[in-house]
Amino acid sequence: MAKKFMYINRKAPYGTIYALESLEVVLIGAAFDQDVSLAFIGDGVYQLTKGQNTKGIGQKSFSPVYMALGDYDVNKIYVEKESLEERGLTLDDLQHLVWEDEDEDYAEKDSIRLVSRSELSDVLDDQDVVLSF
Amino acid sequence: MKIALQINEGPYQHQAADSAIQFTKAALARGHEIYRVFFYHDGVNNATRLAIPPQDDRNLYEKWSKLQKEHNLDLVVCIAAAQRRGMIDEDEMKRQGKDANNIAEGFRISGLGQLIEAGIEADRLIVFGA
Incomplete structure (x- = not known):
């Protein structure tokens, strides 16, 4: 039986390597047919913001990888509402992440689920394996 | 209980490895099985034999x-994280044409799949650091 894997992303995309190396685990993990969720909390919400340009810091941008997560069947992406608000962000500041539902004639659906801190804690409670980055 | 550990921070800079060692000893003393210890991020630096x-x-x-x-114990160092940080075993040294290697005996280098597999096979996956 598949286990529920949750990857919690807590850090800004650049400045430290946690976000990038978290993505690497998620992409490898996608091959294991487990029930995968991602959560973005704290500064982690910056990982999903759109219009990123890393030219000035001389690093490759991995922003486009988040858009591809749907193709890896990673389509439960929880974003904590309070974390967005605390940073003056709204859903409109984030990339529009979607996935295609095979069971509904490949209808395009939103991957991002905006949840409150207490709702997210219920989601975490329900997981088998929680990896935090 | 079957327990897997993930260690995300380098030695001395961070207490993660100290805590993981103490946890491992305590778990083994209580009769639990340590399924695997997976070193990721700067945690790969725990595997050097040159410090x-x-x-x-x-x-x-x-320790x-x-x-x-x-x-x-099955001590596994993530290859992607290790290569970025100059942690290299003899096989990789030859394959990459490098002039030295630095992985201590008892550690093995492998892929991230080993971390996911540990999550699947173990009853608990405990993350240290980060």
Whole structure:
């Protein structure tokens, strides 16, 4: 039986390597047919913001990888509402992440689920394996 | 209980490895099985055999090596994280045409799949650091 894997992303995309190396685990993990969720909390919400340009810091941008997560069947992406608000962000500041539902004639659906801190804690409670980055 | 550990921070800079070593000892003493210890992020630096900690300080490398020998622990270093940080074993040294290697005996280099597999197979996956 598949286990529920949750990857919690807590850090800004650049400045430290946690976000990038978290993505690497998620992409490898996608091959294991487990029930995968991602959560973005704290500064982690910056990982999903759109219009990123890393030219000035001389690093490759991995922003486009988040858009591809749907193709890896990673389509439960929880974003904590309070974390967005605390940073003056709204859903409109984030990339529009979607996935295609095979069971509904490949209808395009939103991957991002905006949840409150207490709702997210219920989601975490329900997981088998929680990896935090 | 079958327990897997993930260690995300380098030695001395961060307490993650100290805590993981103490946890491992305590878990084994209680009769639990340590399924695997997976080193990721800067945690891969725990696998060097070239470090020289001050003599009046704890030697984390010796502690890992001793624990590994005594309990036949599966100490796995993530290859992607290791290559970025210059952690390299003899096979990789040859393959990449490098002039040295630095992985201590008792550690093995492998892929991230080993972390996911540990999450699947173990009853608990405990993350240290980050």
